[in-house]
Amino acid sequence: MEKLNRRTTLKLMGLGAAALAMGRGLAQQAPTADQLVKGKNAKLIVLSQRPVVLETPYDLLVSQPERTPKEILYIRNNVDLAGYNTVEGASLEGWSIEVGGLLDKPFTLEAKELLNLPQSEVTMVLQCSGNGRSLYQPRTSGNPWGRGGVGNVTFRGVKLKDLLAAKGAKPTEKALFITAHASRQGGAAEFVRSVPIQALENALLALSMNGEPLPAVHGGPVRLVFPGFFGVNNVKWVQKIEFAEAENTTAEQMPRYRVPAIPNTHLPFLPQEPGGRYTYTFATSRPNWLVNVNSFIFAPLEGQTVEGPYVRVEGVAFNDGIVPIVSVELSADGGRTWFKAELEKTERSFGWIRWRRTLYLRSGAHEIMARAWDAAGRSQPLDGNLAWNERGYEWNGVMRVRFTVA
């Protein structure tokens, strides 16, 4: 499917170029985000029409530093579900979810039963594991995301473990993974993804987002979200949940959505020669699972001119939520000196946390860097390209912004 998307993208780019050559009239015919998905902001960048992939422009992203509204939230769909390209909710009526595999009491749930169970809420970063991909050099396969394949949203619904408890069902000891399947209604493509059993602790069958019914295009009526895990693991339109002994072996699990790694080490990735090829197996790679430590500078923006000499620098930082972010540090001198920013909070969080610091900067051109550091001792690579991988996943290089102080 990735290849298809790429082809579609390239075709679109080709069309765009041809259209430009022919004059403005034709170019305007490429569908805009709001035409592709009802209710989306027209400014979203169309990376693919079908399945729909939309990126949030960075200036729109930073304009909403608390929660990312549904109108601007990025989309990376792998499945094109007929009639679901809208930010409005989808009906629970007739939607059922099979829960089984290595479970002592398998069951089928009418999704609307979820409304009668205790509701839980989680604010979490939703981020495509390809976010930042276009920063890798040389270019990799996949949708060429800038930094706008990310958002911070609040999901509400029923914890999977609460559902199991309500049904009196328990995964067996052999269950090491949770495998979720998206609906194939209307002949949609298969989409299956596995996460480790440890993800059960926070897994949520989400029915709403940001206080409104979960948008159909974002997986409504029911999406199985795993706070702390990259976007791809949060299966939309969930129809089947299996407890399994092994990771599933469909394309979304292997070789897609993986990075080179030595399994069972704390190595975030195995560096390889940029531009090279790699043989992905379960023994030479790991899935895009836990969100890696990252921080984004929301202000100043690249290329801006700001008042000085006191310049307010601000942004957000996040990780997998397993431990807190302990520090975000800024450098205005190429990394020789780093100053700690004020953090919005120091407790662990699946959502991003905001940070800010005022720096004293003379008139002229400046480049600042921001890096986050978490309690487990994880930080970001100074040069993100060291994690180069042929599918361009998990960019979390230290962000640099160049701007001018007036």
Added chain:
Amino acid sequence: MEKLNRRTTLKLMGLGAAALAMGRGLAQQAPTADQLVKGKNAKLIVLSQRPVVLETPYDLLVSQPERTPKEILYIRNNVDLAGYNTVEGASLEGWSIEVGGLLDKPFTLEAKELLNLPQSEVTMVLQCSGNGRSLYQPRTSGNPWGRGGVGNVTFRGVKLKDLLAAKGAKPTEKALFITAHASRQGGAAEFVRSVPIQALENALLALSMNGEPLPAVHGGPVRLVFPGFFGVNNVKWVQKIEFAEAENTTAEQMPRYRVPAIPNTHLPFLPQEPGGRYTYTFATSRPNWLVNVNSFIFAPLEGQTVEGPYVRVEGVAFNDGIVPIVSVELSADGGRTWFKAELEKTERSFGWIRWRRTLYLRSGAHEIMARAWDAAGRSQPLDGNLAWNERGYEWNGVMRVRFTVA
């Protein structure tokens, strides 16, 4: 065996206390390091007599910042090989090594054949995965190491992959681990350890250390070393090497020498309640494999009084050698500001690298912190205790030193 050691240690501590109560005469009868192991410095701290476990006092460690001489190098033996408690070399005569398992052409090697094969050299950190254990609160099981369970040494010998090439042997595709067995001569206890197949790249059958025959007490005549891996994986007195599909299941692999983790993530460890219990399985933990990022302050030392206001701070830093250390930073204000130190080198290294920086510090009491940061974005926890685990492995918390500027 760990339990035995602990009992021995506790017994020794008990004896010491009793002896102190009885006066100095009796206390002096506890064997010193040089009495336990011929050629060791008498100042080494005896953590266990049998198998012998000796810690390098920190002031001795820092006195040799380039290479750690055999006389002061720490020992953490799990096996007590009769006649091998000496820093002198051991005879290759009659020593043979079986190489097999998932190998297309298994063979038995007369160890002295290694002398006729191309020799390779590697300088690497040798560090017990329990180094720093006594910093965990509450106290954990295991030998109560301070920070002296570490050294930087140069091994020379034959690369395992060169040996395989010379024999025309290749691991099969199913081989995912290298499992090494220590000699059991004289009825010695079993010691077996597995590392991932990726470790083959740098594996070395070491015959010498720091330019001299490999000391018998450190694994001579032949030790299989894996640069970048914690001490326990570098099997002394190697007698059998197997290529295997799975990790071995003897006690040194499971449950010993592991930390709680979610497998196949880049999570360095899974935080748990200090003092709590954990169920170690292959699915809930990972082995002490790759050395985690660490930095030690070698000067000033804790409690010292130094001349000011310009104070030279220096030390060493290391990681698993897969990517370079990119920065070591110092803070003298509790982490609000960090200053980058000069690094001895910025290429990747299995050995530790030295760093230094002169700080301007007023007269009075100071506390400095040092943290290393590598190219993969890995750093150290600000509070090392977050990695608390019941066996006390892999401490790499940011080091703090308190001293006075005159």
